[in-house]
Amino acid sequence: EAGVVQSPRYKIIEKKQPVAFWCNPISGHNTLYWYLQNLGQGPELLIRYENEEAVDDSQLPKDRFSAERLKGVDSTLKIQPAELGDSAVYLCASSRDSLAGNEQFFGPGTRLTVL
Amino acid sequence: GENVEQHPSTLSVQEGDSAVIKCTYSDSASNYFPWYKQELGKRPQLIIDIRSNVGEKKDQRIAVTLNKTAKHFSLHITETQPEDSAVYFCAVNNAGNMLTFGGGTRLMVKP
Numbered sequence: 001e002a003g004v005v006q007s008p009r010y011k012i013i014e015k016k017q018p019v020a021f022w023c024n025p026i027s028g029h030n031t032l033y034w035y036l037q038n039l040g041q042g043p044e045l046l047i048r049y050e051n052e053e054a055v056d057d058s059q060l061p062k063d064r065f066s067a068e069r070l071k072g073v074d075s076t077l078k079i080q081p082a083e084l085g086d087s088a089v090y091l092c093a094s095s096r097d098s099l100a101g102n103e104q105f106f107g108p109g110t111r112l113t114v115l
Numbered sequence: 116g117e118n119v120e121q122h123p124s125t126l127s128v129q130e131g132d133s134a135v136i137k138c139t140y141s142d143s144a145s146n147y148f149p150w151y152k153q154e155l156g157k158r159p160q161l162i163i164d165i166r167s168n169v170g171e172k173k174d175q176r177i178a179v180t181l182n183k184t185a186k187h188f189s190l191h192i193t194e195t196q197p198e199d200s201a202v203y204f205c206a207v208n209n210a211g212n213m214l215t216f217g218g219g220t221r222l223m224v225k226p
Contacts, residue, residue, distance in 0.1 A: 002200055004158075031212070035144065042121075042204045042216030091158070098212040101147045101166055106158040 002026070004107035018080035021110045025073070031067060033104060034077050035091040040097045043091055043106075046052030049075060050098060070084050080111075087114045117142045119207050122219025128195050129225050136220045138205035139187040146187050147208040148181060153219075154201045162203075163190070195224045 003022040013019050025032050030051055035043035046065070047057040053073035060067065064083070069075040079086055089109040095102040128134050137150045138148075149164035165179045165188065172179050176195075181188040183213040192199055203222050206214040 005180070033213070041137045042206075042219050043117075043214075044216070045213050048211055048213055051209075056213060092117070095212060100208055100212050102212055103149070103161050103164070104212070104214065106151075106160070 003088050004092055004094055004105050005026075005092075006107035006110055009108060012115065013082055014115050015084055016081040018078065019082050019112060020076055020078045021090050021092075021112075023075045023077070023092030023107060024095075025075070025092070029096055029105075030072070031095045031098045032075050033093040034040075034067060034075070035080055035106075037089040037109070039086055039088070045057065046077070046097055048098070055098075059079035082112075084114050084115045085111055117145065117207055117209050119205065119215050119217045121205050121220060123220060125221045125223070126220065126223065127223045130197060131217075132195055132220055132222075134192045134195055134199070136188075136190045136203055136205070137187060138189070138207075138217050139185075140207040140215075141186065142207070142209065142219040143183075143186065145207045145209065147212070148179070149206050149208075149214070150179060150190050151204045151206065151216075152192060152201045153204065159204060192222075195222075197224050197226050200224045 020022045026111045032049040034046040049069045067077045092107040093104040146167035151159035153159045179192040205217040
C-alpha cells in the first residue's frame with residue numbers, strides 16, 4: 001500500500017511570491033489533515049477535510065492561506081503571498097475516517113524556505 | 116483548546132538503559148494518545164498508542180502508561196539502541212480525531 005505522497009519535497013521562494021503544495025492521501029482515506037511543523041517543534045494542525053468538505057479550518061490564516069480538496073481525494077494548500085515566517089515543513093496526513101483512535105499517516109512533508 | 120506539555124525536551128542515555136518521556140494534557144474529554152517517532156528529515160511515524168479505557172500498553176521494548184485522573188501519560192523505552200535516537204512526539208486527540216502535539220523530546224542513545 002502506497003503511503004501519503006506530497007510534492008514538492010522542497011521549495012525555495014522569495015517573499016511575496018505564491019506557492020502551492022500537493023498531497024495525495026492513502027487510497028480510501030476519507031479524512032485529510034494539513035499540519036505545519038516549525039523547526040524543533042511538534043506539528044500544528046491547519047485544516048481538516050472530511051471527503052471534500054473542510055470541517056475545521058480555525059487554525060488556517062485565511063488572509064493568505066487557502067486549501068482545497070476537490071473530489072475528496074487529492075488536496076492542495078496554497079500560500080499567497082508568502083512571508084518570511086512561513087518557512088517551515090508542511091505535512092499532510094490522512095486517516096480512514098475521523099473516529100477517535102484512527103491512526104493518522106503522515107506524508108514526507110514539503111520544506112518551504114522563504115527568502 | 117487543548118494544551119499538551121512534554122518533558123524532557125532532550126534526553127541522553129547510554130545504550131541499553133531505559134528512557135522515559137512524559138506528557139500532560141488539559142482536556143479531560145481526550146481519549147486517544149499516540150506517540151510518534153520522527154527521524155531527521157523524515158515523516159512522523161506512529162510507534163504506539165493507547166486509548167482511555169486502558170492504563171498500559173506494551174509492544175516489545177516500548178510501553179505507554181496512562182493516568183486519566185491526573186491527565187498524564189508516559190512513553191517507556193527499555194534496552195535502548197542507537198537506532199532509537201530520534202525526536203519523539205506525544206499527541207492528544209480532540210473532536211474529529213484532530214491531534215495536538217507536544218513539543219517533542221530529542222532522544223540520543225550513546226553507543
